[in-house]
Amino acid sequence: xxxxxxxxxxxxxxxxxxxxxxxxxxxxxxxxxxxxxxxxxxxxxxxxxxxxxxxxxxxxxxxxxxxxxxxxxxxxxxxxxxxxxxxxxxxxxxxxxxxxxxxxxxxxxxxxxxxxxxxxxxxxxxxxxxxxxxxxxxxxxxxxxxxxxxxxxxxxxxxxxxxxxxxxxxxxxxxxxxxxxxxxxxxxxxxxxxxxxxxxxxxxxxxxxxxxxxxxxxxxxxxxxxxxxxxxx
Numbered sequence: 001x002x003x004x005x006x007x008x009x010x011x012x013x014x015x016x017x018x019x020x021x022x023x024x025x026x027x028x029x030x031x032x033x034x035x036x037x038x039x040x041x042x043x044x045x046x047x048x049x050x051x052x053x054x055x056x057x058x059x060x061x062x063x064x065x066x067x068x069x070x071x072x073x074x075x076x077x078x079x080x081x082x083x084x085x086x087x088x089x090x091x092x093x094x095x096x097x098x099x100x101x102x103x104x105x106x107x108x109x110x111x112x113x114x115x116x117x118x119x120x121x122x123x124x125x126x127x128x129x130x131x132x133x134x135x136x137x138x139x140x141x142x143x144x145x146x147x148x149x150x151x152x153x154x155x156x157x158x159x160x161x162x163x164x165x166x167x168x169x170x171x172x173x174x175x176x177x178x179x180x181x182x183x184x185x186x187x188x189x190x191x192x193x194x195x196x197x198x199x200x201x202x203x204x205x206x207x208x209x210x211x212x213x214x215x216x217x218x219x220x221x222x223x224x225x226x227x228x229x230x231x232x233x
Contacts, residue, residue, distance in 0.1 A: 012101050015096040015097070016143055018139060018142075020134050021135070025131075026134075029123065030126075032108060035103040048133075049123075049129070049192065055129055056128050059141055059145075063148070063152075083152075085211060086194075089121035090124075098123055099114035099120055102123060128143075163219050163226060167179055167229075170226065175229075179201055184196040184197060195217040196208055196217060197218050197220075197221045206221075207224030209222070
């Protein structure tokens with residue numbers, strides 16, 4: 001489905017606080033591979049997604065280094081991981097209704113692609129790259145700072161929480177058991193692997209997590225399990 005009307009693109013630009021000089025970058029960032037496969041033309045957003053991931057890591061590293069000069073490398077790494085994990089990026093994408101602007105193939109559209117976390121997170125990374133290519137470093141830095149400042153106010157991000165360690169202690173006290181992590185699947189192309197990890201307490205499946213590394217996926221799974229245990233009181 002093609003949502004590239006002038007009105008739609010201008011509305012998205014207003015939400016982002018950035019006006020593109022070359023609309024082609026924006027259109028590419030919003031184009032999923034299924035649309036290109038079905039129509040046989042144009043560029044999909046996979047290359048921009050790859051680049052945007054690196055741009056985002058660089059910008060957030062700079063922001064965190066300046067804002068938390070006394071923090072150690074491990075804490076900074078966990079803070080950055082919390083900011084750029086799939087759940088966080090998908091939530092940011094949803095906050096600007098990014099899914100409604102995407103060009104998707106008919107099958108992806110019918111399959112609920114506009115609400116898929118992985119698809120939304122990837123599109124947001126592509127959008128970051130598009131802004132960088134269109135306006136340069138200062139332009140994309142301004143957009144990233146405006147978006148991520150509210151997340152930096154989150155206690156979970158600021159403390160760089162290690163959910164695996166937190167869960168291990170909470171599970172031991174609440175259940176008398178230690179969590180067990182199991183790799184469910186590895187998907188995606190070589191340059192953009194996605195790891196899905198399930199987490200169990202005993203034989204009970206407590207949830208799953210997705211990340212760009214096995215460690216990141218385990219942290220996401222531990223976070224999901226923590227929510228379940230907290231809900232149990």
